[in-house]
Amino acid sequence: MQPKAKNPKRAEALIAVMMLVGVAGLVGFGVAYIMVTPDWVYGLTLGIGTLSLGFGVTAWGKYLMPQGPFVEDRHPMRGTDEQRERFSAAIVQRGGILGRRKLLAGIGGLGMAVFGLIAAIPLLRSFGPLPQNTLSETNWKKNTLLVDSTGRAINVTDVAVGGVVTVYPEGRQNTDEGQAIDQTILIRLTTQDYITQPGRESWGPDGYVAYSKMCSHLGCPVGLYEQQLELLVCPCHQSMFDVTTGAEPIFGPAPRPLPQLPLFVDSKGFLRAQTGFDQPVGPGYWTRS
């Protein structure tokens, strides 16, 4: 029955001091709030205030109140045998009233099931469009002009060897789609035409190669170009792509190369796409073939 503190007077004094510090802290918070101070002052005053007040109240409970120990009986969770019997009887027997009319029970059940279905499907469908081809098609088409984030077209003379620019289809640089699935990274590897893979002989005019910037792992922007190693690195999970061989993944969890965008230089010297990407960009999904 006795409280924990051997010297209650002293404990009471200590607790009173703690609680007073708490009150002072809270008043301090009020003053700071009215006077408008930096946020750390609010945090400090409020924190010290509530913390000491809390300490005091807890200590009061722990050291100055009777600690027992007291004992209380547990009552069994279960009911008596009779109660259990009666409960089951109600469910089973009265449930039988439902089961007796097989036809009605069947139709009723069917109705509930149909209700569930029609409630779920249109509801789901209202939440978004079907994917259709939005995952596999980008806005890169035949002759699309490459522009940077400010909308400026890229002239062959603009980028030095070793340089990189993030490019978008003309007019898409400020749109959500442009930012997400169209984003492409343009790298200048040399000054001669560059062939990354057999079959891509004309894709890299004047040493410019362009790859989708969406990581084939989980779609992070593959934003880091290691110029010395000619590697693109994805900061999310460290996948690395060798830009000289068609962005083959050489390290990390990315399963596929980044699709390459075939380029050409138009009559005014600006870079354009020959066609779109030859495969869906970004991470894998069920219907990606």
Add this chain to the structure above:
Amino acid sequence: MTTLENSPQKSSNENVSEKNQFGRIGKTLDELDDRLGIAKGGRNLLDKIFPDHWSFMLGEIALYSFIILLATGVFMTFFYIPSTDTVIYHGSYVPLQGQRVTEAYASSIDLTFSVRCGLLIRQMHHWACDLFLGAMVVHMARVFFTGAFRKPRETNFLIGSTLLLLGIVEGFLGYSLPDDLVSGTGIRIAFSIIESIPLVGTYVAFFLFGGNYPGPSIIPRFFIIHVLLIPLIMLGLVTAHLFLLVHQKHTQFPGKGRTEKNVVGTPMFPIFASKATGFMFMVGGVTALLGGLAQINPIWQFGPYEASKISYAVQPDWYMGWLDGALRIAPSWEWSGFGYTIPLEVLIPGVILPGLVFAVVQLWPQIERRYTKDDEMHNLLDRPRDRPKRTAAGAAIFAFVTMLFVASATDVLANFFHVSLEATLWTMRFTVFLIPVIVFFLTLKITQEFQKVPEGGRRKRANVVTRTPSGEYVSTPAAPRPGDAHHELDAERLPDLLEPIPEPKEDEDGMPPTSETGVRNIER
């Protein structure tokens, strides 16, 4: 002593309350009881006995940080604008002025810099989230390792672990709302993970995000899920959790006078109530100190989100780290054929693995029961060493998740140990499985060794050191006190009236009070 039972009661007319001996308050309570019938249940609740053990505080921390999350969160909803429409920023944060940003980002910055206490509240919210999830994990560990989940408490274990799952999702959604550079990257990854599910993945992703990533719907949708849907579900589950806790009563560690059929401890009112209220304030105070003094998620430094930009600072909150690590070290095993693709390199670490971990944890009570065939009611807790296999299995699961977390830092590790990324990756791929096995057998061994130590690990009884007039020191065992393990006081029934505590006249032995550890301080 007048006991309540003996006091005059029961008027002939049931609806008219007789004068009650407790004055104005008593009268008010009677009035309430006339209408609401609260007297019986209320008294029972006030008498409810709470076992005294520090580990029972962990759930409380979770509860209080949840309350802090609700309070700070509601504050922020008055300022935050869930919209991805772009605006030109004109607020008080100079480096951003004139930049095109989304309203979500602009309003988060304004909340941070222009609303009085805004930064404090934002940071408190984030710290409380970390505290909440951390407390839940540790609370779950205590429930797991002490066997508190056994019959009849399986349901509460399921509710609890569902709360943890919801908490993680909720934290992730909240992290996405400011629409800064870091948060957007997280959403991108989440979208791709959902996309990886065969057959339905793309549909689920499109319906959840309102179209292809990113689209204008994500922020408003995440907002309403974060501030309404999930908190509501969690509130319901927390209520159910606490209701069951009261209904089934607490578990307790074995000890003197403690049986499967009783609970020993201190009553709800006023003792537990003061301790708990004070503790709630303490949790609040710590959160306020963290929120005021420790910077967290500085969105103004990250800058606004642009899908084609990324920063090296991209780091998920700690509770997502294990998933990030799993995605990082999974081999690149994309399968494709017959015109279909299954991105196993995402599906396995991103969907199947967390699904399995949560399934094992959530269904643990059933798994263990199938194995032990134990159908008894358990109100007395196990000490972890008493159940070596369970303890070892729990430790192994914990080690596995921790190793995955470590794997989310392969680049940091490689830099730190000056080894190649390649070597780090392969090391992690093996150790993620190896370490849990080692931990399993090690824990098994340690727990079995521990079992041989009788009463090992318990707090010793205090000793009183007395200085005799001749200058000798004499050490004698102190009188037993509540909390001592070796010699517990006899538990008594809660009397009807907790009598006022008699103040001892003076310290009999003239010694200052003992400190917490039970060792006497000597002062001269």
